[in-house]
Amino acid sequence: MTTDTSETRRYGLSQLDHLEAEAIYIIRELVAENERPALLFSGGKDSVVMLNLAVRAFAPGPIPFPVVHIDTGHNFDEVLAFRDRVVEQLGVRLIVGSVQEAIDEGFVREEPNGSRNRIQTPVLIRTAEQHGLSALFGGARRDEEKARAKERVFSFRDDFGQWDPKNQRPELWSLYNGRIHPGESIRCFPLSNWTELDIWQYIAREDIELPDIYYAREREVFLRDGMYFTINQHCRPGDDDEVFVESVRYRTVGDATLTAAVPSTATTPAEVVDEVAATRITERGATRGDDKVSEAAMEDRKKEGYF
Amino acid sequence: MDILRFATAGSVDDGKSTLIGRLLFDSKSIFTDQLEAVEATSAQRGDEYTDLALLTDGLRAEREQGITIDVAYRYFSTPKRKFIIADTPGHIQYTRNMVTGASTADLAIILVDARKGLQEQSRRHATLVSLLRVPHIVLAINKMDLVDWSEDVYREISEEFVDFAARLEFTDVTTIPLSALTGDNVVSRSANMDWFEGPSLLHHLENVYIASDRNLVDVRFPVQYVIRPQNGQGDYRAFAGQVISGVLRPGDDVIVLPSGLPSRVKAIDTAKGELAEAFSPMSVTVRLEDEVDVSRGDMIVRPNNQPTVTQDLDAMICWMDSEPMRVGAKYAIKHTTRSARALIKEIKYELDVNTLHRHRSPSDLPLNAIGRVTLRTTQPLMVDPYQRNRQAGSFILIDEATNRTVGAGTITEH
Ligand SMILES: Nc1nc2c(ncn2[C@@H]2O[C@H](COP(=O)(O)OP(=O)(O)OP(=O)(O)O)[C@@H](O)[C@H]2O)c(=O)[nH]1
Ligand SMILES: [Mg+2]
Secondary structure (H helix, E strand, O other): OOOOOHHHHOOOOOHHHHHHHHHHHHHHHHHOOOOOEEEEEOHHHHHOOOOHHHHHHHHHOOOOOOOOEEEEEOOOOHHHHHHHHHHHHHHOOEEEHHHHHHHHHHOOOOOOOOOOOHHHHHHHHHHHOOOOOEEEEOOOOHHHOOOOOOOOOOEEEEEOOOOOOOOOOOOOOOOOOOOOOOOEEEEEEEOOOOHHHHHHHHHHHHHHHHOOOHHHHHEEEEEOEEEEEEOOEEEEOOOOOEEEEEEEOOOOOOOOEEEEEEEOOOOOOHHHHHHHHHHOOOHHHEOOOHHHHHHHHHHHHHHHHOO | OEEEEEEEEEOOOOOOHHHHHHHHOOOOOOHHHHEEEEEEHHHHOOOOOHHHHHHHHHHHHHHHOOOOOOOOEEEEOOOOOOEEEOOOOOHHHHHHHHHHHHHOOOEEEEEOOOOOOHHHHHHHHHHHHHHHOEEEEEEEOHHHHHHHOHHHHHHHHHHHHHHHOOOOOOOOOOEEOOOOOOEOOOOOOOOOOOOOOOOHHHHHHHHHHOOOHOOOOOOOEEEEEEEEOOOOOOOOEEEEEEEEEEOOOOOOOEEEEEEEEEEEEEEEEEOEEEEOOOOOOOOEEEEEEOOOOOOOOOOOOOOOOOOEEEEEEEEEEEOOOOEEEEEOOOEEEEEEEEOOOOOOEEEEEEEOOOOOOEEEOOOOOOOOOEEEEEEEEEEEEOOOOOOOOOOOOOOOOOOOOOEEEEEEEEOOOO
């Protein structure tokens, strides 16, 4: 069984083909087994790739579930516009859970530092409940962060949306257990085995459109904690901050008040691929003020029901 | 570039996580911010060295206890390959998580502490790896720095393993003495062990030949989902799924199981167009010539090469729940895309993982036990021996009250 015949070479698949096939299988599996799934769509690169894969999974039929956006109110304008355009093109139903409305109603309270990362979790859980959603697709990848590295593909959540990392269901082969009782739910991660580089190679290969902030442009920026922040309606320089023009792009799209840009000259997907291949710092390390709060910040947020 | 999936195995504290950390570190696959975080945590705890196990032991509870609890998946690539690593826990309490990580692996690294030799848990993991038929094995004799890089120790443990493994079914075992702590024989060959002539671990991982592990002979296409758009696409009706083995082409005569209805492949679709052939692990959509009744859980195969259609299974089961498996109990079963219910008819024996002796006819199978079991299912399943087909030969059992995944089964030759 160890000879390299032309047979086996001919039926080889590249790593991107493997990952694509696996993700499509996972998406179909959840939809087949869950009554009311939905896909979390933020307009960020991972969720765009995931939505693209969902289109492929059910073509030529429509995507058989709605998409959900938890709107922190701290969005980049380009990303919101992009979200609306994509949703319209695909003809999918968009459910928006508004963090601002939840604050106005007194359902959650604004955190002292202004970050809405933590308070978006109860809004996410409430939105899912209000719409009777029993499963959510997320674009999280295991290579992003050490708590995410521990996550199952089908991640069971109790009736409070909580993750219990010490007591996860065994997950063997590609036999996913999506069984739940009423009130419980599944978070499903089709991109679990993708890295940031895989995502970009796929975007480049498949010519997938992304919000413009993922590409380098000359932008007005200022420095905070050594990171580049662009000026927008949510992010203003302080009185002492020096504002200058720099060619930057975003590696992740999160809360616009907290997400930093990185210096870059990459204006096309192929150029971003080269840049990502050479980088020595993770996307979260490079761009997220919020994960630096504590060593276990992500694990704690996930236990509360975050992605 | 292809993908190699590998998993670690072995007893608690044998150095699995440290080895993965070392492999990532020495192959320059760690990002600077990750390394800084790990260095800071290690320094804060007063470790003598930076504890590279922290690169995979990412949970709070793992860091408190200094053990791995659940599988961590890590990714790296070299110019030769992309690697998906599953670093699994050695502690017996978390055997289910080790099984999770090993079930999809092309290769397992079984670590043994050079000072201790094979432990019960090393034997249990070796048995599980053999049961799961992970095609390639590396026996990594670790902590060689603590036994003066002794060739004798290396030989003793290799022989002990060969003795034990003689009763298991391994086809490809490579033994490497190494030190996860110092990096000897991990990425580059060790100067401390010039008596060892084999490759470094990374060199072996980059070059082990896996393309022929796939089954390109038996066409098995479990239907996952029926695609039947209602919006003016005419009468488009097709069957979505992943090819688990074999090569399927338009024009092929097929039959749908379990009904046995014959048809022919009209086209193989993807969102990007039609394909001339589909093979494992491609996710595609198959259209048939005839209006046959096909739904999720059915399997499309070639008429001259069929799996066994049966309600009676004979399988090895690894039990993963604190509530033991009992004769006469019923569970939900999931096999390929088909779900049914299963009754445990008989437990033929439980395997003693230390001696591989068979204890006949126990009344139950407790947590972490491995046994040979016969089951009767409420619906026919289309099965192949696990030995021949990892996907058509495996199933899981689910407790219908708690919904927990409680058993992993591999179908034995009928
Ligand atoms: N001297 C020496 N110590 C080692 C070596 N490899 C690991 N260790 C130490 O052994 C201890 C256990 O290492 P881990 O990597 O956490 O062991 P593990 O196999 O991952 O343990 P579990 O995941 O809990 O089963 C740590 O203190 C390591 O520093 C080695 O090659 N030499
Ligand atoms: Mg470990």
